[in-house]
Amino acid sequence: MRLTTGIGALGLLAVPTVHAWGSLGHITVAYIATKFVKEDTATYFQDLLRNDTEHYMAGVATWADSIRYTKWGRFTKNFHFIDAKDTPPSYCGVDFERDCKEDGCVVSSIQNYTLQLFDSSLYPWRRAQAAKFVIHFVGDIHQPLHAENVAQGGNGIHVKWGNSELNLHHVWDTSIAEKMLGGVRRRQYQAAFEWAANLSSEIQTGKYMAQSKSWTDGMNLDDPIATSMAWANESNAFICSHVLPEGPREIVGQQLAGEYFEKAAPVIELQVARAGYRLAAWLDLIVDRITQSAQAVGSEEL
Numbered sequence: 001m002r003l004t005t006g007i008g009a010l011g012l013l014a015v016p017t018v019h020a021w022g023s024l025g026h027i028t029v030a031y032i033a034t035k036f037v038k039e040d041t042a043t044y045f046q047d048l049l050r051n052d053t054e055h056y057m058a059g060v061a062t063w064a065d066s067i068r069y070t071k072w073g074r075f076t077k078n079f080h081f082i083d084a085k086d087t088p089p090s091y092c093g094v095d096f097e098r099d100c101k102e103d104g105c106v107v108s109s110i111q112n113y114t115l116q117l118f119d120s121s122l123y124p125w126r127r128a129q130a131a132k133f134v135i136h137f138v139g140d141i142h143q144p145l146h147a148e149n150v151a152q153g154g155n156g157i158h159v160k161w162g163n164s165e166l167n168l169h170h171v172w173d174t175s176i177a178e179k180m181l182g183g184v185r186r187r188q189y190q191a192a193f194e195w196a197a198n199l200s201s202e203i204q205t206g207k208y209m210a211q212s213k214s215w216t217d218g219m220n221l222d223d224p225i226a227t228s229m230a231w232a233n234e235s236n237a238f239i240c241s242h243v244l245p246e247g248p249r250e251i252v253g254q255q256l257a258g259e260y261f262e263k264a265a266p267v268i269e270l271q272v273a274r275a276g277y278r279l280a281a282w283l284d285l286i287v288d289r290i291t292q293s294a295q296a297v298g299s300e301e302l
């Protein structure tokens with residue numbers, strides 16, 4: 001049971017868990033990463049994923065969501081998030097021992113599938129699958145409600161969005177980003193491509209130019225857990241400041257498409273930009289290491 005006591009009193013709904021950063025977010029993250037990876041990295045993953053177009057990452061960015069509710073993919077259902085058992089808004093923070101479930105979480109999964117990419121004994125299709133998981137989970141971890149336990153990452157919190165009633169998780173996965181782009185139904189890839197181009201230029205020469213230099217600080221391929229725990233903790237901090245600034249009871253039934261949206265939009269933008277930039281750096285590190293070990297093996301053989 002994941003629903004904790006007091007849910008009824010909070011007026012929270014027991015809806016099925018739909019832990020999934022919307023497709024728009026994932027595809028945009030993938031296109032940003034595509035923009036920033038080194039040429040060798042692009043070649044490596046185009047080869048592994050058997051797609052030599054500029055869509056090689058974007059095309060697989062939502063695959064992990066497409067299999068999670070299938071019989072085969074059920075084992076991955078907890079891999080998309082880490083349930084920080086904090087108490088927003090007074091205290092935020094993620095603790096790996098406390099919050100990662102026995103069968104895994106987004107932090108352990110980034111490690112698991114990163115290590116699989118190095119494992120040359122695995123068939124290429126297994127390593128391609130690992131790549132798809134890494135591309136997806138680095139996106140997920142940057143959505144604040146993927147690093148929060150309250151009401152199943154906000155899935156059980158009912159709010160107003162314009163004339164609709166939605167759950168809070170959905171608002172952060174999808175609604176905020178779509179509203180920022182003026183609605184994107186049916187043209188997700190095109191919208192994501194344009195958004196990624198904009199955010200990439202903000203990183204290269206615009207409002208993120210200065211701060212993006214520190215986005216890869218502390219990134220350590222020898223310690224994927226510590227690396228992604230820092231991302232999770234940073235993401236979770238927005239729970240206290242922007243997602244539940246007055247706590248989980250206060251937000252129930254509130255209209256979020258107005259002032260709340262205005263404050264949330266810059267957070268979504270920043271997190272998508274960070275996720276894409278970091279994904280690129282992480283994939284670069286992976287390919288550097290694979291190339292180095294291949295060279296080492298090569299020179300032994302001489």
Ligand SMILES: *[C@@H]1O[C@H](CO)[C@@H](O)[C@H](O)[C@H]1NC(C)=O
Nearest residue numbers: 050051052053055056059060
């Ligand atoms: C590459 O991926 C894109 C997006 O999924 C797809 O439309 C295209 O057909 C793929 N190309 C190849 C050669 O597989």
Ligand SMILES: *[C@@H]1O[C@H](CO)[C@@H](O)[C@H](O)[C@H]1NC(C)=O
Nearest residue numbers: 075103104105108109112113
């Ligand atoms: C690691 O990935 C494999 C292959 O998908 C999976 O079977 C296993 O459960 C994962 N391990 C953990 C600890 O997540």
Ligand SMILES: *[C@@H]1O[C@H](CO)[C@@H](O)[C@H](O)[C@H]1NC(C)=O
Nearest residue numbers: 181191192193194195196198
């Ligand atoms: C990208 O930036 C241009 C120019 O600032 C803007 O008109 C457009 O709406 C933006 N598109 C997206 C998808 O962010």
Ligand SMILES: *[C@@H]1O[C@H](CO)[C@@H](O)[C@H](O)[C@H]1NC(C)=O
Nearest residue numbers: 092093094230233234236237
């Ligand atoms: C995690 O974030 C909290 C605030 O949200 C901060 O106090 C704490 O130092 C952070 N811990 C780590 C390990 O970064």
